[in-house]
Amino acid sequence: MARPKKGNRKEDILEAGLEVFAIKGYYNTTTAHIAEKAGISQPYVFKFFRTKEELFIAALDRAFDRIIQTFKNVESSSEQLVNKMIEAYEELSTLHPNEIALQVIGISVTEEAIQEAAKNGLARIRSYTLERFNSAGIKNAEREVTTFLARGMLCNISYFLDFPELIDKNK
Amino acid sequence: MARPKKGNRKEDILEAGLEVFAIKGYYNTTTAHIAEKAGISQPYVFKFFRTKEELFIAALDRAFDRIIQTFKNVESSSEQLVNKMIEAYEELSTLHPNEIALQVIGISVTEEAIQEAAKNGLARIRSYTLERFNSAGIKNAEREVTTFLARGMLCNISYFLDFPELIDKNK
DNA sequence: AAATAGTTATTGATTGATTAATAATTAATT
DNA sequence: AATTAATTATTAATCAATCAATAACTATTT
Numbered sequence: 216m217a218r219p220k221k222g223n224r225k226e227d228i229l230e231a232g233l234e235v236f237a238i239k240g241y242y243n244t245t246t247a248h249i250a251e252k253a254g255i256s257q258p259y260v261f262k263f264f265r266t267k268e269e270l271f272i273a274a275l276d277r278a279f280d281r282i283i284q285t286f287k288n289v290e291s292s293s294e295q296l297v298n299k300m301i302e303a304y305e306e307l308s309t310l311h312p313n314e315i316a317l318q319v320i321g322i323s324v325t326e327e328a329i330q331e332a333a334k335n336g337l338a339r340i341r342s343y344t345l346e347r348f349n350s351a352g353i354k355n356a357e358r359e360v361t362t363f364l365a366r367g368m369l370c371n372i373s374y375f376l377d378f379p380e381l382i383d384k385n386k
Numbered sequence: 387m388a389r390p391k392k393g394n395r396k397e398d399i400l401e402a403g404l405e406v407f408a409i410k411g412y413y414n415t416t417t418a419h420i421a422e423k424a425g426i427s428q429p430y431v432f433k434f435f436r437t438k439e440e441l442f443i444a445a446l447d448r449a450f451d452r453i454i455q456t457f458k459n460v461e462s463s464s465e466q467l468v469n470k471m472i473e474a475y476e477e478l479s480t481l482h483p484n485e486i487a488l489q490v491i492g493i494s495v496t497e498e499a500i501q502e503a504a505k506n507g508l509a510r511i512r513s514y515t516l517e518r519f520n521s522a523g524i525k526n527a528e529r530e531v532t533t534f535l536a537r538g539m540l541c542n543i544s545y546f547l548d549f550p551e552l553i554d555k556n557k
Numbered sequence: 558a559a560a561t562a563g564t565t566a567t568t569g570a571t572t573g574a575t576t577a578a579t580a581a582t583t584a585a586t587t
Numbered sequence: 588a589a590t591t592a593a594t595t596a597t598t599a600a601t602c603a604a605t606c607a608a609t610a611a612c613t614a615t616t617t
Contacts, residue, residue: 224566224567239496240494240495240496242413243496245601245602245603246602246603246604247602247603255566255567255568256567256568256569257568257602257603257604258567258568258569258570258603258604258605258606259566259567259568260603260604261603261604261605262566262567266603266604267602267603267604319493319494320494322490322494322543322546322547323411323490323491323493323494323495323546324411324494325410325411325414330547333547334547334549337543337547337549337552338549338551338552341551341552355556357554357556358554358556360554361540361553361554362533362536362537364540364552365533365536365537365539365540366533366536368536368539368540368543369532369535369536369539372493372508372539375493375494376493376501376504376505376508378505378508378509380509380512381508381509381512381535382532383528383529383531383532384528385526385528385529395592395593416575416576416577417576417577417578418576418577426593426594427593427594427595428576428577428578429577429578429579429580429593429594429595429596430592430593430594431577431578432577432578432579433592433593436578437577437578438576438577438578
């Protein structure tokens with residue numbers, strides 16, 4: 216049977232892709248897996264995304280969008296900004312674990328176009344954070360951003376590996 | 387012709403594997419690539435390592451060994467220990483880039499046994515560092531170790547993506 | 558309102574390339 | 588002759604991507 220559903224198929228595929236890629240990684244995910252999750256046939260994926268790589272990059276971009284949106288939602292005074300942003304990021308790893316996992320996966324995949332997309336996403340995070348720290352009047356902002364990113368990366372890995380002991384439990 | 391070479395084949399394969407995996411990643415590396423680099427035929431790899439995964443894990447373990455050895459070679463007074471270790475790690479990324487790349491790759495691969503090996507390697511780094519910080523009488527050692535690891539992870543990613551701007555240039 | 562024409566949504570079948578791993582075989586060394 | 592070192596030949600599986608076909612809907616004409 217044809218034409219059963221109505222909704223936005225491209226959107227379905229993108230969300231399915233984000234989830235499956237985040238769980239199984241780039242190479243272990245087949246287009247058939249994604250299709251199944253999206254409730255369509257495997258070849259139909261290619262009507263909306265020219266290649267598996269293109270679909271992955273679209274999912275990765277969306278993951279970075281959501282991460283940045285999380286930071287944008289943090290409202291805070293200068294005093295507490297850094298701590299609030301760290302808090303927000305930690306919350307993200309329980310609230311949107313797939314976005315974090317996809318970030319880790321995107322960074323380490325060796326396909327060139329994917330690495331470019333990952334660099335781009337990290338650059339966006341960095342420049343948004345720097346802007347924010349600056350307009351909050353934080354001194355030594357560049358250095359603080361680096362420390363913030365570093366903590367974020369360790370947080371990612373600790374979450375991705377399901378290895379909480381990697382981070383000390385003092386707060 | 388058979389038996390042309392003499393040396394330790396297992397060792398050759400392991401070093402070839404470490405290098406090729408570090409450059410192309412786990413999934414994009416074929417056993418044929420490694421064999422070629424080691425100067426042997428593809429199936430002969432399996433005389434020394436039962437599976438591709440087993441070979442990767444052996445290479446990853448060796449990479450972690452070398453990283454830890456680098457830290458062991460740092461001799462320093464309590465005062466300068468942390469800075470000296472950071473310096474040593476930064477040097478590592480130019481001196482032994484493959485070991486760093488393999489670490490990044492090992493962490494993000496979704497094969498379970500490989501993730502276990504990566505966790506194990508990180509745990510070894512953490513516990514060695516903690517011991518060292520403690521016996522140097524550094525106060526708040528747990529927290530300092532976390533900061534040290536975080537910085538290391540960002541360093542890894544910045545190197546792996548060839549993206550130095552991710553880290554601020556102040557020292 | 559019936560028939561016709563055209564479009565959109567979707568699938569089944571297939572393929573061509575890749576590749577880890579095994580088996581059979583050959584050559585050199587002791 | 589037996590052991591060791593290595594190769595060639597082969598296989599079985601996997602998967603992204605293409606293609607041709609079909610079902611269902613919409614618009615147009617009669």
